[in-house]
Amino acid sequence: MAILAPDNIANKRMAICRACPHLIQAQILGVPLPGDKPQCAICLCFMKKKTKIASMTCPIDKWGKYPPNKKP
């Protein structure tokens, strides 16, 4: 089983997150971190990392794990 998602899958996930209203700039104690540090306000994950891990999923089902579950 793949640990990392292929680049095209990670890029598609990141594009969905970038268009999502729940994506925020990561911050500590209300102070935004410098640079491009996108974080999900629901799961609090750092999305540049999370989108690259094959088994990860969006908490509100905007994208799923890789490879997707096969239907019976």
Ligand code: SF4
């Ligand atoms: S993981 Fe889901 S809810 Fe979070 S920013 Fe990405 S698309 Fe939005």
